[in-house]
Amino acid sequence: MKINSYKELTVWQKSIKLTQLIYLLTRKLPKSELYGLTSQMRRSAIAIASNIAEGYGRRNIKEYIQFLYIALASCFELETQLIITNDNYKVNIENEMSLINEIIRMIYSLVAKLKTKT
Numbered sequence: 001m002k003i004n005s006y007k008e009l010t011v012w013q014k015s016i017k018l019t020q021l022i023y024l025l026t027r028k029l030p031k032s033e034l035y036g037l038t039s040q041m042r043r044s045a046i047a048i049a050s051n052i053a054e055g056y057g058r059r060n061i062k063e064y065i066q067f068l069y070i071a072l073a074s075c076f077e078l079e080t081q082l083i084i085t086n087d088n089y090k091v092n093i094e095n096e097m098s099l100i101n102e103i104i105r106m107i108y109s110l111v112a113k114l115k116t117k118t
Contacts, residue, residue: 006056015049
């Protein structure tokens with residue numbers, strides 16, 4: 001099956017869903033975190049979907065893989081920020097963590113498939 005757009009990638013769709021969940025979660029944080037955890041978590045979540053899209057748009061497999069690794073790093077960054085948020089504010093992060101782990105697995109799988117094409 002040929003993918004005609006990054007928007008057709010399940011991993012990109014799930015990263016958009018994750019971003020939505022992060023925005024909902026960060027609305028619950030105190031205003032004092034607006035320029036701290038709230039801003040950082042939103043940027044990390046946005047970076048995941050953005051780097052998947054940008055890598056796809058490069059139309060070069062090696063560059064695409066590099067952008068997927070950047071998206072992966074943003075997953076780990078967001079995971080850490082969620083742990084910190086939970087430790088400090090005792091919010092439920094189960095759905096977000098589960099989705100991040102799923103996205104991580106999907107990115108690794110996509111990278112492996114792309115590497116077979118190089």
